[in-house]
Amino acid sequence: MKTMSEVILDRIADGTSIAQLKREYGLSQKDIITAALFGVAELREEYMALLAKNKKKKFR
Secondary structure, rough: OOOOOOOOOOOOOOOOOOOHHHHHHHOOOOHHHHHHHHHHHHHHHHHHHHHHHHHHHOOO
16 A cells, blocks of 8 residues: 555656645645655665675675
């Protein structure tokens, strides 16, 4: 089951405007910012995993 932040980010990625999402879901600016921060945290996690994988390859 997706979190609201994931739903928001998926819809934005599909081209839905933030204004439309606010109308459809009754979202506040805080909800949008929370979703953005969630997305940044996910990207950071993926980046750190890639860095760790790269470091392992260097030391082999």
